[in-house]
Amino acid sequence: MPLEPELQRGGPGGAAHHSPRPLSQTDPFIRVENVSKSFGTFQAVKDVSLTIEKGEIFALLGGSGCGKTTLLRMLAGFEDPSAGRIFIDGQDMTGVPPWARPVHMMFQSYALFPHMTVERNVGYGLQHEAMTAAERRDRVREMLELVQLAPYAGRKPHQISGGQRQRVALARALARAPKLLLLDEPLAALDKKLREQTQFELMNIQDKTGVTFIVVTHDQDEAMTLSNRIAVMDKGQVRQVGTPTDVYEYPASRFVAGFIGAITFFEGVVESLGDTARIAVPDFAGPQATGTVQARPTAGLKPGQKVTLAIRPEKFSISRHRPEGPNVLAGVVRDLGYFGKDSLYRVALPSGGLVSVHAVNARRAGEAERVADWEDAVWLSFDPSAAILLGE
Amino acid sequence: MKTTTADKRENWFNRRGWRDVIIGAPYVWLIAFFLVPFLIVLAMSFATRTPTAPPFSFGGDHPLLNPEGYARLFQDDLYLRAFLTSLMNAGFATLFCLLIGYPMALGLTRIGRGWRNILLMLVILPFWTSFLLRVYAWMGLMGSNSWFNKLLTGAWNGLVPVDWAVRSIPMMNSNFAVVLVTVYTYLPFMILPLYANLEKLDRTLDEAAMDLGSRPSRVFWDITLPQSIPGIIAGGLLVFIPAAGELVIPSLVGDAGRPMIGRVISDEFASARDWPMASSVAVALLVLMVLPMMAYTHYQGRAEGRERAEGRQ
Ligand SMILES: Nc1ncnc2c1ncn2[C@@H]1O[C@H](COP(=O)(O)OP(=O)(O)OP(=O)(O)O)[C@@H](O)[C@H]1O
Numbered sequence: 001m002p003l004e005p006e007l008q009r010g011g012p013g014g015a016a017h018h019s020p021r022p023l024s025q026t027d028p029f030i031r032v033e034n035v036s037k038s039f040g041t042f043q044a045v046k047d048v049s050l051t052i053e054k055g056e057i058f059a060l061l062g063g064s065g066c067g068k069t070t071l072l073r074m075l076a077g078f079e080d081p082s083a084g085r086i087f088i089d090g091q092d093m094t095g096v097p098p099w100a101r102p103v104h105m106m107f108q109s110y111a112l113f114p115h116m117t118v119e120r121n122v123g124y125g126l127q128h129e130a131m132t133a134a135e136r137r138d139r140v141r142e143m144l145e146l147v148q149l150a151p152y153a154g155r156k157p158h159q160i161s162g163g164q165r166q167r168v169a170l171a172r173a174l175a176r177a178p179k180l181l182l183l184d185e186p187l188a189a190l191d192k193k194l195r196e197q198t199q200f201e202l203m204n205i206q207d208k209t210g211v212t213f214i215v216v217t218h219d220q221d222e223a224m225t226l227s228n229r230i231a232v233m234d235k236g237q238v239r240q241v242g243t244p245t246d247v248y249e250y251p252a253s254r255f256v257a258g259f260i261g262a263i264t265f266f267e268g269v270v271e272s273l274g275d276t277a278r279i280a281v282p283d284f285a286g287p288q289a290t291g292t293v294q295a296r297p298t299a300g301l302k303p304g305q306k307v308t309l310a311i312r313p314e315k316f317s318i319s320r321h322r323p324e325g326p327n328v329l330a331g332v333v334r335d336l337g338y339f340g341k342d343s344l345y346r347v348a349l350p351s352g353g354l355v356s357v358h359a360v361n362a363r364r365a366g367e368a369e370r371v372a373d374w375e376d377a378v379w380l381s382f383d384p385s386a387a388i389l390l391g392e
Numbered sequence: 393m394k395t396t397t398a399d400k401r402e403n404w405f406n407r408r409g410w411r412d413v414i415i416g417a418p419y420v421w422l423i424a425f426f427l428v429p430f431l432i433v434l435a436m437s438f439a440t441r442t443p444t445a446p447p448f449s450f451g452g453d454h455p456l457l458n459p460e461g462y463a464r465l466f467q468d469d470l471y472l473r474a475f476l477t478s479l480m481n482a483g484f485a486t487l488f489c490l491l492i493g494y495p496m497a498l499g500l501t502r503i504g505r506g507w508r509n510i511l512l513m514l515v516i517l518p519f520w521t522s523f524l525l526r527v528y529a530w531m532g533l534m535g536s537n538s539w540f541n542k543l544l545t546g547a548w549n550g551l552v553p554v555d556w557a558v559r560s561i562p563m564m565n566s567n568f569a570v571v572l573v574t575v576y577t578y579l580p581f582m583i584l585p586l587y588a589n590l591e592k593l594d595r596t597l598d599e600a601a602m603d604l605g606s607r608p609s610r611v612f613w614d615i616t617l618p619q620s621i622p623g624i625i626a627g628g629l630l631v632f633i634p635a636a637g638e639l640v641i642p643s644l645v646g647d648a649g650r651p652m653i654g655r656v657i658s659d660e661f662a663s664a665r666d667w668p669m670a671s672s673v674a675v676a677l678l679v680l681m682v683l684p685m686m687a688y689t690h691y692q693g694r695a696e697g698r699e700r701a702e703g704r705q
């Protein structure tokens with residue numbers, strides 16, 4: 001396994017800012033083909049197909065027990081798929097044992113060897129490399145410096161903090177320059193501040209090493225900040241794969257829309273299609289509103305079809321005066337959360353339905369001059385582009 | 393806050409006195425049944441043998457503290473040889489217990505829950521029959537006319553050149569027999585602490601090592617074995633110490649011409665009625681057993697202290 005070339009890649013572009021890099025359109029680096037896994041009669045992973053490009057940070061996002069760890073363990077070789085095949089760098093991994101795979105895993109519990117020092121932990125995998133003792137030592141140094149742990153080389157895992165342990169685990173997994181690094185909830189055990197800091201560290205390290213990362217998480221914010229692409233999983237199935245923007249702004253199903261971020265759903269019927277679709281939404285009808293909503297049409301809708309209209313809280317504008325525009329509805333503030341930089345409103349519609357509205361407090365205002373207060377009548381409006389139409 | 397009867401009862405249980413009783417109980421036990429008897433034996437080892445009842449006295453026309461017993465330990469090579477035989481037999485027994493018990497303990501941790509409990513039961517099951525009965529059973533098996541001996545003899549004669557053939561394998565009344573029966577008897581004492589230790593080990597560490605390129609055999613040497621050293625030491629002590637002082641097994645199946653130390657103590661007490669000598673041998677045995685243990689505990693404590701100090705720097 002070549003060590004250096006992997007490290008060189010990434011090059012000068014490794015700045016702190018991280019945005020999805022353009023990915024090659026060649027053969028996918030990792031191909032998961034119709035993989036299923038059953039434990040007895042229980043199917044933990046159902047017919048999952050994925051392709052992942054080289055150098056990507058790919059997130060597996062889903063609720064507890066949806067099969068994320070199982071999928072990861074199949075990639076690492078700890079579980080054999082009940083059906084389907086996995087290819088890594090063009091090589092079929094069927095029957096390849098964990099120790100022969102160019103894949104390293106960072107375990108959720110870190111799994112550091114308690115009887116070895118930090119240094120020996122990091123160097124453990126290198127005993128299988130054809131290297132001299134001096135080269136091995138240099139590589140361990142290099143890794144410890146990468147994760148800023150050089151002063152702790154001689155300590156045992158129980159003598160360092162949780163965050164430091166996590167970085168030792170990362171350094172150990174990276175030391176042999178794997179082609180693919182699997183991270184199972186790498187940040188779950190860290191507190192909020194350390195987690196944010198470590199997210200950026202992870203992205204930096206990925207930039208520097210160019211190793212492909214698959215990150216398992218059930219924290220959607222983490223998935224959004226870290227990854228180039230996200231696979232949203234539910235009950236063993238992949239429900240949608242896309243960039244963070246894709247899955248947030250263009251969810252393909254009610255499940256994905258509801259899983260990522262807050263959202264309010266309304267039932268409606270398509271009245272007409274065209275440049276803008278018109279949707280009749282009974283919840284929006286009232287003395288001062290027509291109940292017809294304009295929205296950007298999505299493919300495959302037919303007039304007369306039932307649809308779900310989904311709108312995220314931050315897409316609404318809230319005001320005391322009736323605004324101009326196509327989609328305006330009236331309501332009463334039932335609940336109000338003030339967070340300083342923004343506020344969260346729960347607005348009751350005439351039909352009785354509740355809408356979440358998230359507004360940035362752009363103006364400086366005292367309590368008396370607030371945009372809206374408890375039991376105030378308010379107007380909500382949203383742009384036709386903001387409404388997501390789900391024709392399930 | 394209103395105190396209910398339940399609270400009162402709890403307070404009564406939580407009283408300081410109870411804690412002291414619970415902490416104190418093992419100490420009282422150790423003092424009454426270990427320290428006091430040991431002091432009696434220690435005192436007796438410095439007494440002088442007399443033809444009275446009890447057959448020893450202090451002072452009189454002898455020195456108050458008579459070290460003759462200890463001197464004889466070194467003068468008569470009977471004692472030295474007995475110690476060596478004991479240590480050797482106990483050492484081999486411990487080694488074989490480890491070699492047989494370790495894979496068994498490891499296997500127990502790797503097997504399904506249902507089977508595991510059944511197999512653990514089987515490990516403990518021999519304790520339900522009388523120890524003496526089991527030793528007699530082995531005497532029967534090892535005797536030159538038993539099917540067991542004939543089977544082994546047949547196998548031996550089939551494998552070796554004709555002029556090495558034997559009529560039966562002389563197993564009884566040898567150190568081999570002592571080690572064999574000791575291993576058989578004490579195996580559970582090796583398996584159980586090892587099992588307790590191995591069962592606690594985190595299996596994800598094995599996966600991590602495999603993930604980093606180690607084959608299962610390598611994982612065993614690098615990960616499992618180093619972490620099981622406390623279990624090996626615990627099991628080793630539990631086998632070695634009683635095996636070295638064993639009386640019944642060498643008396644029944646051992647070589648009478650080369651007695652082990654337990655036999656020597658017993659003979660000095662019962663046949664020779666030399667209680668001070670017997671006590672001297674017993675004290676020497678205790679020192680021989682306890683010193684390595686104390687050294688180990690001391691070393692262990694120092695190593696832990698050093699680690700803690702390093703962690704604080
Ligand atoms: N060895 C096993 N035997 C039987 N069932 C298993 C086994 N491993 C996992 N499962 C089941 O498979 C399902 C998926 O488990 P998995 O560990 O992949 O979930 P996960 O998505 O990682 O969840 P979490 O976020 O809680 O870690 C769970 O319902 C779990 O109970």
Ligand SMILES: [Mg+2]
Pocket residue numbers: 068069070184
């Ligand atoms: Mg998991």
